[in-house]
Amino acid sequence: MDAGTLLQVTNLDAGYGAKRVVHGASLHVGEGEIIAILGHNGAGKSTLLNAMCGVIKPTAGQVLFRGHNITGFSPSASVPAGISYAPQGGQIFRTLSVTDNLLMGGFTQTDQGSLAAKVTEVRQLFPALDARRDVRAGSLSGGERQMLAIGMLLLASPRLVVLDEPSGGLSPLFVDRVYDAIRGIRDRVGASVVLVEQDLSHALDVADRVYVLANGRIIHECARADFGHGDALAQKLLGFQSQ
Numbered sequence: 001m002d003a004g005t006l007l008q009v010t011n012l013d014a015g016y017g018a019k020r021v022v023h024g025a026s027l028h029v030g031e032g033e034i035i036a037i038l039g040h041n042g043a044g045k046s047t048l049l050n051a052m053c054g055v056i057k058p059t060a061g062q063v064l065f066r067g068h069n070i071t072g073f074s075p076s077a078s079v080p081a082g083i084s085y086a087p088q089g090g091q092i093f094r095t096l097s098v099t100d101n102l103l104m105g106g107f108t109q110t111d112q113g114s115l116a117a118k119v120t121e122v123r124q125l126f127p128a129l130d131a132r133r134d135v136r137a138g139s140l141s142g143g144e145r146q147m148l149a150i151g152m153l154l155l156a157s158p159r160l161v162v163l164d165e166p167s168g169g170l171s172p173l174f175v176d177r178v179y180d181a182i183r184g185i186r187d188r189v190g191a192s193v194v195l196v197e198q199d200l201s202h203a204l205d206v207a208d209r210v211y212v213l214a215n216g217r218i219i220h221e222c223a224r225a226d227f228g229h230g231d232a233l234a235q236k237l238l239g240f241q242s243q
C-alpha cells in the first residue's frame with residue numbers, strides 16, 4: 001500500500017442473504033482525493049458503500065483504512081477510526097434543531113472547544129444552514145436536509161467522507177451548493193471523499209478519479225481527465241447521454 005493511500009478495498013464481495021450483488025470490487029482512495037463511483041440504477045453502488053462502511057458485512061475481500069484492517073467493522077467503530085458515511089437519502093433527527101443535529105454528529109468528540117470550532121466550520125461551508133440554525137430539522141427543504149446530513153458527518157472530524165448520491169432529488173441550485181461543499185470537504189476540511197452519483201456532470205467536475213460499476217463489478221477505472229465529458233466511453237459505459 002502506498003504511503004498516501006487512505007483506503008484500500010480488495011476483492012470485496014457483498015450482498016443480501018443468498019443474493020450476491022457486489023463481485024470482487026477493488027478500489028483505492030488517496031489522501032486528499034475525490035473519487036466518483038458511477039453506474040446505473042441497481043448496479044450495486046449503495047451495496048458497495050454499505051459493505052465498505054460496515055453497514056452490511058462483506059462475504060469476501062478486505063477493507064484497509066490507513067493500513068488497518070477494518071473489514072466488516074460496524075459504522076460505530078469506523079466513525080471513530082475516521083470514516084463518515086452518509087447513506088442514500090441522508091439521515092437527520094427531524095425533531096431536533098439544526099444546531100442540535102450538528103452537535104449529534106460530533107458525539108465522538110470529547111473536546112468541547114474543538115466541537116464549537118467544527119460547528120463554526122460547517123456553518124461557513126453551508127451558509128444556508130446557518131440562517132436556519134434554530135429551526136427543527138424536520139421543517140427543512142430536501143436540499144437543506146442533505147446539507148445538514150453532510151454537515152453532521154463533518155462534526156466527527158473524518159479523514160474520509162463517503163456520500164451516496166449527494167445530489168439525489170435536489171434542484172440545480174442545491175446541487176451546486178452541495179458540490180461546493182464537497183470541494184470544501186477536501187480543500188478546507190482536508191478529508192478525502194468517495195461519492196456515488198448518477199449525476200454525471202457534477203461528479204466528473206469534482207472527481208480526481210472515476211470508477212464505473214456495472215452489475216456489481218468495477219468495469220473501468222481512470223483519471224477524471226481521461227474520462228472526458230460526454231465522450232463515447234462515458235456514453236457506452238453508462239448508457240446515457242451526458243450533457
Ligand SMILES: Nc1ncnc2c1ncn2[C@@H]1O[C@H](COP(=O)(O)OP(=O)(O)OP(=O)(O)O)[C@@H](O)[C@H]1O
Nearest residue numbers: 016019021039040041042043044045046047048088
Ligand atoms: N436490502 C436489500 N435486500 C435485498 N436486495 C437488495 C437490498 N438493497 C439492494 N438490493 C438489491 O441489490 C441490487 C443493487 O442495489 P443497490 O441499491 O446497491 O444499487 P445502486 O447502484 O445503489 O442503485 P441506485 O442507483 O438505484 O441507488 C439491486 O438488485 C437491489 O434490488
Ligand SMILES: [Mg+2]
Nearest residue numbers: 045046047088
Ligand atoms: Mg443506491
